Amino acid sequence: MSDEFEKPVKRRFIAGAVCPRCSEMDKIVNYKLGDKNYRECVACGFKDEIRLQASPRELDTRVNQTADREVEETAVKILLPPNDKK
């Protein structure tokens, strides 16, 4: 039963990769855990999540947020009652 927690994780060395912490080359391994990809330095223990296709999504979100704001402002202006009550 505990085998589920000890699944062997495939680790692949990234050729030419330099560790941002210890600057060692060819010490970075790439492995997948669940749906996320990680890189880890076997020399100093540096670990980082690799986000694939993360940047384009963030850009899309920002664009959508801006568009939503513009739509909201336009809707508010239209819904504002005219100030002609006396």
Ligand SMILES: [Zn+2]
């Ligand atoms: Zn390192």
